[in-house]
Amino acid sequence: xxxxxxxxxxxxxxxxxxxxxxxxxxxxxxxxxxxxxxxxxxxxxxxxxxxxxxxxxxxxxxxxxxxxxxxxxxxxxxxxxxxxxxxxxxxxxxxxxxxxxxxxxxxxxxxxxxxxxxxxxxxxxxxxxxxxxxxxxxxxxxxxxxxxxxxxxxxxxxxxxxxxxxxxxxxxxxxxxxxxxxxxxxxxxxxxxxxxxxxxxxxxxxxxxxxxxxxxxxxxxxxxxxxxxxxxxxxxxxxxxxxxxxxxxxxxxxxxxxxxxxxxxxxxxxxxxxxxxxxxxxxxxxxxxxxxxxxxxxxxxxxxxxxx
Amino acid sequence: xxxxxxxxxxxxxxxxxxxxxxxxxxxxxxxxxxxxxxxxxxxxxxxxxxxxxxxxxxxxxxxxxxxxxxxxxxxxxxxxxxxxxxxxxxxxxxxxxxxxxxxxxxxxxxxxxxxxxxxxxxxxxxxxxxxxxxxxxxxxxxxxxxxxxxxxxxxxxxxxxxxxxxxxxxxxxxxxxxxxxxxxxxxxxxxxxxxxxxxxxxxxxxxxxxxxxxxxxxxxxxxxxxxxxxxxxxxxxxxxxxxxxxxxxxxxxxxxxxx
Numbered sequence: 407x408x409x410x411x412x413x414x415x416x417x418x419x420x421x422x423x424x425x426x427x428x429x430x431x432x433x434x435x436x437x438x439x440x441x442x443x444x445x446x447x448x449x450x451x452x453x454x455x456x457x458x459x460x461x462x463x464x465x466x467x468x469x470x471x472x473x474x475x476x477x478x479x480x481x482x483x484x485x486x487x488x489x490x491x492x493x494x495x496x497x498x499x500x501x502x503x504x505x506x507x508x509x510x511x512x513x514x515x516x517x518x519x520x521x522x523x524x525x526x527x528x529x530x531x532x533x534x535x536x537x538x539x540x541x542x543x544x545x546x547x548x549x550x551x552x553x554x555x556x557x558x559x560x561x562x563x564x565x566x567x568x569x570x571x572x573x574x575x576x577x578x579x580x581x582x583x584x585x586x587x588x589x590x591x592x593x594x595x596x597x598x599x600x601x602x603x604x605x606x607x608x609x610x611x612x613x614x615x616x617x618x619x620x621x622x623x624x625x626x627x628x629x630x631x632x633x634x635x636x637x638x639x640x641x642x643x644x645x646x647x648x649x650x651x652x653x654x655x656x657x658x659x660x661x662x663x664x665x666x667x668x669x670x671x672x673x674x675x676x677x678x679x680x681x682x683x684x685x686x687x688x689x690x691x692x693x694x695x696x697x698x699x700x701x702x703x704x705x706x707x708x709x710x711x712x713x714x
Numbered sequence: 715x716x717x718x719x720x721x722x723x724x725x726x727x728x729x730x731x732x733x734x735x736x737x738x739x740x741x742x743x744x745x746x747x748x749x750x751x752x753x754x755x756x757x758x759x760x761x762x763x764x765x766x767x768x769x770x771x772x773x774x775x776x777x778x779x780x781x782x783x784x785x786x787x788x789x790x791x792x793x794x795x796x797x798x799x800x801x802x803x804x805x806x807x808x809x810x811x812x813x814x815x816x817x818x819x820x821x822x823x824x825x826x827x828x829x830x831x832x833x834x835x836x837x838x839x840x841x842x843x844x845x846x847x848x849x850x851x852x853x854x855x856x857x858x859x860x861x862x863x864x865x866x867x868x869x870x871x872x873x874x875x876x877x878x879x880x881x882x883x884x885x886x887x888x889x890x891x892x893x894x895x896x897x898x899x900x901x902x903x904x905x906x907x908x909x910x911x912x913x914x915x916x917x918x919x920x921x922x923x924x925x926x927x928x929x930x931x932x933x934x935x936x937x938x939x940x941x942x943x944x945x946x947x948x949x950x951x952x953x954x955x956x957x958x959x960x961x962x963x964x965x966x967x968x969x970x971x972x973x
Contacts, residue, residue, distance in 0.1 A: 518772065587809040591873070594767060595823035595880055596799030605826055609813040 461687025472641035477665040477681040484688045486643040487658035493647045497562040506573035514581040532571040538631035540567040556638045558647030564632035569622040576618025580611040613707035620703035624696045630656040655692040716743035716914045717783040717883040724778035735943035746910050748925035749918045751935035756944025757918050765801035766794040802882035806889040808869035810861035817857040823880035847875035867898020887917040903928050934964045
């Protein structure tokens with residue numbers, strides 16, 4: 407300390423060394439924990455990028471499907487998977503977001519009684535539902551009772567049940583963050599409640615809501631169980647999620663996995679098994695897809711702030 | 715345009731808690747009335763019942779009568795939304811809408827009520843309201859910038875501009891200067907003097923000098939004890955309250971011998 411002239415109690419205080427030691431120890435532990443938490447993330451990214459970049463950068467990987475190619479035929483890509491994933495997630499999002507927003511608005515702005523408590527409880531339960539249970543539920547209703555055929559749309563319906571609670575929860579938190587003073591300011595101007603919610607509360611929470619939606623999308627984009635139960639893999643591009651088998655990136659990956667150890671004979675030369683590079687390439691594509699969505703959400707958030 | 719307020723036998727409850735008991739007073743149009751009193755005495759609560767803003771809080775209810783130029787604002791079939799369109803309010807902390815520009819903040823009330831107005835009409839409202847709030851010169855060149863980017867005092871004047879843009883008859887102010895520095899406070903106080911030409915103003919304040927400076931009439935609220943309902947001790951001309959109050963409790967409070 408600066409008090410040099412007199413040996414004050416400040417400098418002479420006993421246990422000062424101990425206190426400093428504890429402080430440093432805590433700082434070191436916190437930093438260490440952070441680094442440990444970072445290890446799997448960095449490792450995962452390193453592995454997927456390292457192994458996937460070759461497949462990803464192959465000519466046609468992002469513009470062609472596999473078609474009739476087997477694991478030993480060069481060329482082709484995962485565009486059938488990308489289209490399937492994008493369409494299924496898009497259908498889910500289009501249905502889930504309005505429902506989730508309305509539920510969240512109800513819970514924060516209107517709900518007080520038993521119905522609100524029941525809804526909150528249901529959302530909590532839904533948050534913890536394993537994706538395979540959601541898939542079986544759809545299977546039980548649509549396949550068993552109505553004789554539905556394998557198609558992308560059923561996957562979307564199963565994903566719906568996984569996405570809605572995520573978006574409800576985050577939107578709820580964001581709406582609660584909107585200061586009550588803004589609602590009061592609006593009421594005091596003689597603005598009715600529904601318009602206050604629509605024009606003041608929701609726009610104020612907009613950035614957070616978009617983040618919630620993206621979190622929800624990221625949650626369902628890589629889901630595999632519904633795909634395995636409600637859809638079947640195909641190597642051809644199917645633009646129609648309502649009829650016919652439709653691939654998705656996780657299905658592409660899974661199909662490659664089943665070919666990883668395939669042995670084959672080839673007369674008059676060496677052959678390559680393309681399954682591993684396609685598998686890692688598809689995995690990298692999925693990660694990049696989710697990351698792009700995140701990026702778009704951030705841009706929307708940023709844009710919204712500037713437009714203030 | 716300004717209107718008279720008559721409050722008769724007003725009792726306010728939060729669920730079972732009796733917050734304010736048996737308040738009676740009359741507020742003349744084109745005057746400034748200040749509510750003073752210790753914290754928790756119910757002066758803000760009474761203020762909020764004048765435009766039914768207390769109803770925002772679950773469980774709050776009112777007995778008695780509040781009349782605006784003789785018209786009971788609690789009568790059956792009266793929509794609180796309509797009441798608030800006639801009786802505007804400015805809050806303790808400046809609360810401009812953060813997603814809106816200065817311009818949009820001023821016309822927020824008009825736009826959100828769904829009235830159709832031309833761009834030039836809106837422009838006129840914005841300029842008039844901001845001029846009335848003594849903010850026009852400071853912001854005329856940045857009307858499209860966010861309202862939240864202004865200083866605290868400017869934000870509060872923006873909120874006043876927003877409140878008067880919808881042309882209320884009465885303006886309620888709930889400690890409008892308590893979050894502001896002395897210079898901004900002075901600006902608001904000057905503004906109140908100008909606004910009283912057109913509006914009936916009721917202001918809650920913890921600052922007795924402020925009450926003495928800006929108001930024509932002063933109402934002193936007090937509690938008889940913890941957990942007991944607040945009550946109106948007396949209401950009179952400000953000069954009389956601060957020089958020769960008729961109630962001993964008022965004298966004790968304003969001379970600092972409270973308690």
